[in-house]
Amino acid sequence: MLTTFQSVTKNHLQDRLFKVLRDVMSSPSGAIGVSLVFFHLVLAVISPFIVPFDYREISSLLMLQGPSFEHWFGNDHLGRDIFSRTLLGGREAILITGIATPIAVIWGSFIGIFFGLVGGRIDEFAMRIVDAFLSLPWILKMLVLIVTFGTGMGVLIPTLAFFYGIPVIRIARAATHDVVARDFISAAKARGHGRIAIIRHELLPNVLDTLMVEGAMRWSWMLLAFSSLSFLGFGASPPTPDWGLMIADARGFMSFAPWGVLAPVVFLSSLIIGINLTADALAKALGIDRIQKAPV
Amino acid sequence: MGNKSLIEIRDLSIGFSNLAKQLLPILRNIDLTIEAGETVGLVGESGSGKSTLALAMMGYLGNPLKVLTGSTSFRNQSTFDLSARELEQIRGGELALIPQNAGQALTPTQRIGRQISESLKLHSKVSEVDRPARVLELLTQVRLPDPTTLVDRYPHELSGGQQQRVAVAMALAGEPDALLLDEPTTGLDVTTQAHVLELLRDLAKETGTAMVYVSHDLGAIARVCDRVVVMYAGEIVLDGSVRQVLLKPVHPYARSLLASIPKLREASLPAALDGRPPAAGDVGKGCAFVERCKMAEDRCALERPLLQFTKAGERVRCHLFEKVEKLAASGPGSAVDRSLISHATEVLALDNIAISYTTRGLWDQILGRQPNDTPTVDDISIVIHKGETIGLVGESGSGKSTILKAIAGLIPTRNGRIIYNGNELLKASVDQRSNDQLRRIQLIFQNPDDSLNPRQTVAEILAQPLRLYFGLSNQELHDRSVEILERVRLGGHYLDRLPSQLSGGEKQRVAVARAFIAEPELVLCDEVTSALDVSVQAAVLELLNRLQREFGTTYIFVSHDLAVVRALADRVALLYQGRLCEIGPAADVYSLPSHPYTEVLLGAVLEPDPDSVPVLSADDIVELSPMPVGCAFQRRCPRRVGDICETKTPPWQQVDDEHLIRCHIPHIELRELQMGRAN
Numbered sequence: 001m002l003t004t005f006q007s008v009t010k011n012h013l014q015d016r017l018f019k020v021l022r023d024v025m026s027s028p029s030g031a032i033g034v035s036l037v038f039f040h041l042v043l044a045v046i047s048p049f050i051v052p053f054d055y056r057e058i059s060s061l062l063m064l065q066g067p068s069f070e071h072w073f074g075n076d077h078l079g080r081d082i083f084s085r086t087l088l089g090g091r092e093a094i095l096i097t098g099i100a101t102p103i104a105v106i107w108g109s110f111i112g113i114f115f116g117l118v119g120g121r122i123d124e125f126a127m128r129i130v131d132a133f134l135s136l137p138w139i140l141k142m143l144v145l146i147v148t149f150g151t152g153m154g155v156l157i158p159t160l161a162f163f164y165g166i167p168v169i170r171i172a173r174a175a176t177h178d179v180v181a182r183d184f185i186s187a188a189k190a191r192g193h194g195r196i197a198i199i200r201h202e203l204l205p206n207v208l209d210t211l212m213v214e215g216a217m218r219w220s221w222m223l224l225a226f227s228s229l230s231f232l233g234f235g236a237s238p239p240t241p242d243w244g245l246m247i248a249d250a251r252g253f254m255s256f257a258p259w260g261v262l263a264p265v266v267f268l269s270s271l272i273i274g275i276n277l278t279a280d281a282l283a284k285a286l287g288i289d290r291i292q293k294a295p296v
Numbered sequence: 297m298g299n300k301s302l303i304e305i306r307d308l309s310i311g312f313s314n315l316a317k318q319l320l321p322i323l324r325n326i327d328l329t330i331e332a333g334e335t336v337g338l339v340g341e342s343g344s345g346k347s348t349l350a351l352a353m354m355g356y357l358g359n360p361l362k363v364l365t366g367s368t369s370f371r372n373q374s375t376f377d378l379s380a381r382e383l384e385q386i387r388g389g390e391l392a393l394i395p396q397n398a399g400q401a402l403t404p405t406q407r408i409g410r411q412i413s414e415s416l417k418l419h420s421k422v423s424e425v426d427r428p429a430r431v432l433e434l435l436t437q438v439r440l441p442d443p444t445t446l447v448d449r450y451p452h453e454l455s456g457g458q459q460q461r462v463a464v465a466m467a468l469a470g471e472p473d474a475l476l477l478d479e480p481t482t483g484l485d486v487t488t489q490a491h492v493l494e495l496l497r498d499l500a501k502e503t504g505t506a507m508v509y510v511s512h513d514l515g516a517i518a519r520v521c522d523r524v525v526v527m528y529a530g531e532i533v534l535d536g537s538v539r540q541v542l543l544k545p546v547h548p549y550a551r552s553l554l555a556s557i558p559k560l561r562e563a564s565l566p567a568a569l570d571g572r573p574p575a576a577g578d579v580g581k582g583c584a585f586v587e588r589c590k591m592a593e594d595r596c597a598l599e600r601p602l603l604q605f606t607k608a609g610e611r612v613r614c615h616l617f618e619k620v621e622k623l624a625a626s627g628p629g630s631a632v633d634r635s636l637i638s639h640a641t642e643v644l645a646l647d648n649i650a651i652s653y654t655t656r657g658l659w660d661q662i663l664g665r666q667p668n669d670t671p672t673v674d675d676i677s678i679v680i681h682k683g684e685t686i687g688l689v690g691e692s693g694s695g696k697s698t699i700l701k702a703i704a705g706l707i708p709t710r711n712g713r714i715i716y717n718g719n720e721l722l723k724a725s726v727d728q729r730s731n732d733q734l735r736r737i738q739l740i741f742q743n744p745d746d747s748l749n750p751r752q753t754v755a756e757i758l759a760q761p762l763r764l765y766f767g768l769s770n771q772e773l774h775d776r777s778v779e780i781l782e783r784v785r786l787g788g789h790y791l792d793r794l795p796s797q798l799s800g801g802e803k804q805r806v807a808v809a810r811a812f813i814a815e816p817e818l819v820l821c822d823e824v825t826s827a828l829d830v831s832v833q834a835a836v837l838e839l840l841n842r843l844q845r846e847f848g849t850t851y852i853f854v855s856h857d858l859a860v861v862r863a864l865a866d867r868v869a870l871l872y873q874g875r876l877c878e879i880g881p882a883a884d885v886y887s888l889p890s891h892p893y894t895e896v897l898l899g900a901v902l903e904p905d906p907d908s909v910p911v912l913s914a915d916d917i918v919e920l921s922p923m924p925v926g927c928a929f930q931r932r933c934p935r936r937v938g939d940i941c942e943t944k945t946p947p948w949q950q951v952d953d954e955h956l957i958r959c960h961i962p963h964i965e966l967r968e969l970q971m972g973r974a975n
Binding site: 182183184186187188189190191192193201202205206 | 701704705706726729731734735738739741742743746747748749750751752756760761764810814
């Protein structure tokens with residue numbers, strides 16, 4: 001019954017993962033959050049196959065119709081089926097932010113850990129640059145890039161990933177600072193391990209929890225940002241069904257056809273609330289006190 | 297009120313439910329009465345429930361805890377039945393708490409005067425006009441110098457001892473009937489601890505306040521308490537007068553606990569207590585101590601002993617107390633074998649080392665200029681021979697850990713050389729040292745919670761040095777890890793545990809194993825036992841001594857505890873403010889003549905003996921930075937001879953072959969002065 005080192009490690013990781021998952025699901029808010037996120041992810045995959053109507057189908061007869069037995073959420077100003085469009089409306093947002101979030105977290109962590117380790121004046125100087133970026137309103141700096149380079153996935157993903165990686169730098173740097181001061185890092189240094197080995201074996205496993213929670217939070221902010229860009233006309237382009245775009249389209253008729261705004265708003269909020277609840281439950285299960293932050 | 301007891305605890309059990317909905321008791325059937333004016337010590341190792349009991353006296357339970365049976369009352373009011381408002385009246389007023397870390401208990405943004413007058417406002421009838429005068433009175437009562445300027449200071453401007461005194465003053469503001477002190481001197485330096493305890497002792501006499509000390513330190517308890525209550529696994533196991541408990545304990549646990557404390561006057565390893573206390577809810581139907589008890593009989597495992605009275609009036613929870621009573625006092629521990637020291641072989645020589653924490657500015661670096669401030673550590677020259685243990689002793693801020701880090705290559709030295717094996721010059725930084733040089737010097741840290749990566753299993757922790765130094769993998773790696781774990785008495789089944797699944801002593805054993813797996817020649821021990829309970833400390837000291845004999849290792853043992861160093865060290869070096877004061881064979885350093893600083897330190901040590909009286913010959917406030925000229929100890933020295941102490945660095949005087957003292961007073965004169973004090 002010899003256990004090799006690799007298997008021992010893997011078992012512990014699995015055990016921990018199971019335990020965290022169980023802890024997340026055992027809190028009511030965590031269970032609700034995970035179910036909401038799961039619901040939206042499944043919907044994003046299967047919605048093209050289950051929608052009752054074509055999202056492009058225009059009908060002058062059905063313009064601004066209220067909810068009916070046939071069209072559950074009513075119809076928009078072009079007579080398109082809001083139910084079908086709402087089900088489909090999260091696909092592009094989830095796809096773009098789903099790619100941009102990991103990129104943001106990875107590059108932000110990389111830079112943050114680097115400066116956290118280097119410390120001293122270089123770190124101080126770099127953080128002032130980060131502060132400068134953070135002090136600008138997010139929508140402004142993103143619009144500058146999008147207006148310059150145009151919309152589309154090829155521009156949106158790098159833009160979102162870049163700007164949403166900046167707050168991650170701060171988080172990763174702070175987490176690194178906490179760990180670097182501890183004796184097991186000094187012990188590894190005194191033994192003579194190289195920098196890369198110390199980062200891989202000693203530092204990363206201890207900051208990963210914080211980065212995971214931060215990643216979940218970044219995702220929810222990024223979704224909101226993407227929908228806002230669509231609302232302003234810089235995100236998804238018509239006729240793609242997108243929640244932000246749908247809200248923008250239906251806004252003018254809100255006083256007499258509120259269903260056009262209501263359906264995408266409910267779906268978008270439920271996804272963001274779901275992610276937030278999950279992140280909070282995850283932070284609790286991992287034992288991190290997440291500091292509530294204002295949008296940046 | 298008359299002869300009513302102040303605090304009465306009847307059959308109190310406190311516990312919590314775990315995730316599996318099992319009820320786990322933390323305190324079990326506590327019966328305790330505290331009379332007005334009494335000073336009682338609650339003693340036990342970590343996890344024994346002593347702090348929970350003290351807080352329960354104030355009617356406070358931490359979040360998951362609940363009362364299972366019984367009650368506590370303060371002046372006949374049942375504490376747990378009182379409303380929050382009624383409790384507020386009692387707490388801080390009639391029943392005050394002095395927390396362990398006063399520095400954290402004081403509000404950092406409020407001046408001292410305001411904090412104390414706030415307690416006066418809440419808990420006394422002193423009118424607003426009279427409050428400032430009363431604040432000054434309180435500060436004088438706790439013997440703080442210059443109270444009028446002190447009221448305008450912020451907590452961070454005070455030393456640890458002064459902060460603790462302010463906390464005492466705040467507690468006294470409400471003129472309490474009882475003071476609860478939770479480890480009041482843990483974390484303070486020996487001299488500061490002795491001063492604070494003397495103050496508390498005098499206050500108890502002056503004010504007639506009942507005091508309940510929660511402490512793991514029997515030396516402190518011996519000095520300040522009339523009565524001692526020993527706790528184990530949530531139970532009271534022994535309750536008697538301080539003389540009874542410390543001089544002739546009738547419970548086997550108390551006996552072993554006392555035997556595990558290193559004594560200042562004995563150069564021997566204390567006897568360790570094997571095993572660990574049962575976890576909450578893990579106690580069988582018998583005696584909680586049965587598994588670790590050397591005297592246990594069949595009955596002990598089956599039947600829980602009751603708390604019964606001895607003829608001398610103590611209460612003891614043991615079936616066999618009459619047998620224990622007849623045992624002779626435990627003899628001295630095992631002597632340390634010194635035969636392995638080879639004086640001919642030099643392992644490490646520190647040659648005129650100086651270390652400074654000030655970083656040079658960019659301009660100075662370019663020009664190669666040295667900063668001309670006083671270095672934190674200066675003029676350290678020590679030669680260490682193969683197989684010996686050298687103790688570095690000093691108060692916090694004495695630079696003892698700094699020197700260790702410099703030897704390990706973690707802090708650069710400003711001046712001086714570190715010479716290895718008589719001829720190799722060690723580079724200042726780890727990056728410049730060879731793999732083999734690194735392997736031969738290993739470091740063990742103070743707190744294993746901090747020095748073991750919480751995300752790595754024991755297997756991964758031990759694999760790091762093996763891969764780095766020997767390039768081992770798989771089977772060989774596994775075999776070597778199992779072997780070293782057996783050497784530190786843990787065994788191969790510990791490989792897949794995480795640090796959080798180990799007890800404090802087990803963690804430190806893993807840390808020791810990680811150092812020894814590299815097959816080092818020199819092991820640097822940085823306060824390796826000060827985060828551990830005394831019985832665990834004894835076991836770790838025994839382990840270090842055994843490994844030294846097996847591997848022929850050399851130790852540099854840094855500690856603030858003179859008794860621990862006495863137990864293990866062959867030679868002792870005393871440091872004050874980063875300067876050596878005295879160095880020599882342990883037996884010589886602990887006897888006369890001593891450097892005045894050694895004299896002050898030795899005088900302040902508290903022993904678990906009610907008859908030992910500390911000698912407080914100097915104040916307890918350490919300078920913030922070392923003196924630029926003259927003797928490092930000039931300001932606090934009780935034997936100052938005059939201006940020469942402030943202007944000239946004292947010369948090294950040779951008392952004996954290897955015993956050196958750095959003082960202006962000739963050593964013969966010093967001995968006479970100190971002998972006179974002793975008589």
